Amino acid sequence: MPPNHIEAYPQITVPRLEDYDIDPVTGFLPPTPPLRRLSDPYYEPWESLLDIFHDLMLAGRLRECIGKLELLKTDRLKTPAEFRRAFLVLSILAHGYIWGNFEPVVDRLPACLAIPWVKVSAYLEVAPIVNHAAVVLWNWRLIFPNEPLCLNNLATLDTYSNTLDESWFYLVTTAIECIGSRALTAIVSAIQASRDANNKALIASLTDISKAISDIRDSLQRMYEKCDPYVFYWKVRPYLAGWENEDRLPKGIIYEGVDEVDEKGETIFRQYVGASAGQSALIQALDIALNVEHYPTNTNPKAKGHSNIFNALHSTSPKNSSSYPNNIPPVQAEHSITPRQPYLHKIRQNIPGPHRRFLEDLAKVAHIREYVMSQVDCSDGDDGDAEVAALVDVYNECLTRMNEFRNKHLQIVSVYIINQARKSGGLHFNSKDHAPSLDKGFSAGISTTNLIKTTVHRGTTAATTMENSTTTHSGTIKGTGGTDLMPFLKQMRDETASKEIYLEQ
Numbered sequence: 001m002p003p004n005h006i007e008a009y010p011q012i013t014v015p016r017l018e019d020y021d022i023d024p025v026t027g028f029l030p031p032t033p034p035l036r037r038l039s040d041p042y043y044e045p046w047e048s049l050l051d052i053f054h055d056l057m058l059a060g061r062l063r064e065c066i067g068k069l070e071l072l073k074t075d076r077l078k079t080p081a082e083f084r085r086a087f088l089v090l091s092i093l094a095h096g097y098i099w100g101n102f103e104p105v106v107d108r109l110p111a112c113l114a115i116p117w118v119k120v121s122a123y124l125e126v127a128p129i130v131n132h133a134a135v136v137l138w139n140w141r142l143i144f145p146n147e148p149l150c151l152n153n154l155a156t157l158d159t160y161s162n163t164l165d166e167s168w169f170y171l172v173t174t175a176i177e178c179i180g181s182r183a184l185t186a187i188v189s190a191i192q193a194s195r196d197a198n199n200k201a202l203i204a205s206l207t208d209i210s211k212a213i214s215d216i217r218d219s220l221q222r223m224y225e226k227c228d229p230y231v232f233y234w235k236v237r238p239y240l241a242g243w244e245n246e247d248r249l250p251k252g253i254i255y256e257g258v259d260e261v262d263e264k265g266e267t268i269f270r271q272y273v274g275a276s277a278g279q280s281a282l283i284q285a286l287d288i289a290l291n292v293e294h295y296p297t298n299t300n301p302k303a304k305g306h307s308n309i310f311n312a313l314h315s316t317s318p319k320n321s322s323s324y325p326n327n328i329p330p331v332q333a334e335h336s337i338t339p340r341q342p343y344l345h346k347i348r349q350n351i352p353g354p355h356r357r358f359l360e361d362l363a364k365v366a367h368i369r370e371y372v373m374s375q376v377d378c379s380d381g382d383d384g385d386a387e388v389a390a391l392v393d394v395y396n397e398c399l400t401r402m403n404e405f406r407n408k409h410l411q412i413v414s415v416y417i418i419n420q421a422r423k424s425g426g427l428h429f430n431s432k433d434h435a436p437s438l439d440k441g442f443s444a445g446i447s448t449t450n451l452i453k454t455t456v457h458r459g460t461t462a463a464t465t466m467e468n469s470t471t472t473h474s475g476t477i478k479g480t481g482g483t484d485l486m487p488f489l490k491q492m493r494d495e496t497a498s499k500e501i502y503l504e505q
């Protein structure tokens with residue numbers, strides 16, 4: 001039962017983006033382009049190694065050169081931008097070192113990389129492993145500095161494979177993050193509008209959110225244009241892998257010079273999940289704002305049944321919004337601060353501290369859905385009903401757009417991972433003798449329409465059915481966080497649809 005006096009609902013302030021390193025124009029991206037180089041000559045040994053990273057990888061000499069690298073202190077890094085640049089540089093060098101190129105994988109990272117990487121990570125409040133922030137948020141420049149930040153004016157700073165495909169993979173995601181800034185400002189306004197019981201303002205903000213998600217969905221689709229699945233799967237993805245749930249590094253890796261030995265005298269191995277756009281705080285923020293909840297795979301009690309007005313009328317919630325103190329629905333009524341889906345919980349360690357705190361604080365005040373339900377609940381057949389119907393429509397529209405995004409994403413995962421893995425017969429990407437032949441079909445323009453059948457129903461739900469050829473081979477394929485890939489992603493999509501609000505005719 002919800003408490004019925006205001007003391008029980010402390011007025012938690014609606015988060016201000018600027019308090020969490022979020023820019024109103026660039027969102028989770030820094031407002032000015034990331035540093036292209038650490039300017040302090042002290043760090044030249046790192047930068048000059050990165051300058052010839054691809055040459056060394058090709059020559060098979062990266063490990064030899066890192067072996068000769070001196071141990072640099074991190075106390076000459078001063079600004080957040082410098083720490084971010086250092087994190088990107090060390091992430092590229094470290095993953096290149098561990099995974100190699102047609103070399104056996106190694107399970108020890110030398111102290112010259114491990115010690116500074118751990119220190120820089122601590123400053124940025126992330127795990128010492130490559131993450132979405134490093135390769136997407138902090139890895140771009142404007143080709144023409146006077147032109148806007150959008151996909152046709154972006155270039156990457158660094159890549160593992162030195163391919164245009166890898167750059168495109170990151171830049172599509174960078175562009176998505178920038179578009180997402182519009183959603184972030186609208187989320188904050190929408191929460192404020194629901195607190196103020198201002199339906200017109202809420203409709204306007206939800207409309208902005210919905211448009212931003214449409215643009216995110218459309219940008220995602222552009223991945224196919226310049227990122228070849230073969231290159232992605234065989235030349236890029238292996239370097240983004242971490243050392244948790246990883247067959248080739250079952251114990252993880254040793255960060256030399258960081259951890260000594262445990263109490264039993266045994267060397268300490270560390271395990272972390274690698275980079276994935278699943279670590280985008282943007283998509284998590286949208287879920288939180290729309291009160292979409294995710295559960296451990298195959299355990300969601302609600303995903304199949306849709307919430308409806310009948311439930312709203314028979315729930316224990318107050319009959320109308322005026323039952324809430326100051327019309328404010330209970331804080332945290334639906335969304336918990338700690339994600340229930342273990343993957344989402346785990347990857348919070350890969351999201352920079354301020355952005356992670358934004359998600360946590362957003363979860364404390366996000367009650368848009370509950371507010372919309374309360375409006376439906378108290379509508380009484382007069383003129384205000386049209387406004388409530390519009391409110392429900394636009395809320396549902398946001399869910400539809402998220403659902404479409406997730407359907408497009410499922411198709412991408414199918415093409416870029418499932419199909420490629422199927423061809424590999426479970427081989428290691430480093431086994432040069434066994435890598436499958438180049439996927440020539442792709443460059444001619446792949447059609448996903450034969451792969452995925454999509455049925456769009458009335459309202460918001462878009463149900464997707466994979467062809468047998470995809471599902472039968474995807475059973476054992478795991479995501480970055482050890483997720484059982486397709487069931488996990490499909491459940492995330494279905495959980496989005498399950499939040500739709502139905503108005504009885």
Ligand code: HEM
Binds near residue numbers: 284
């Ligand atoms: C070639 C392109 C892409 C591939 C192959 C891909 C692959 C994956 C995989 C395998 C997962 C499962 C979890 C994991 O392993 O970390 C995942 C999750 C996720 N990805 Fe992607 N991804 C791609 C592009 C993107 C882009 C551009 C975005 C936009 C931000 C994105 C957003 C997400 C999100 C939000 C999740 C978490 C699941 C969800 O919320 O539905 N992905 N992706």
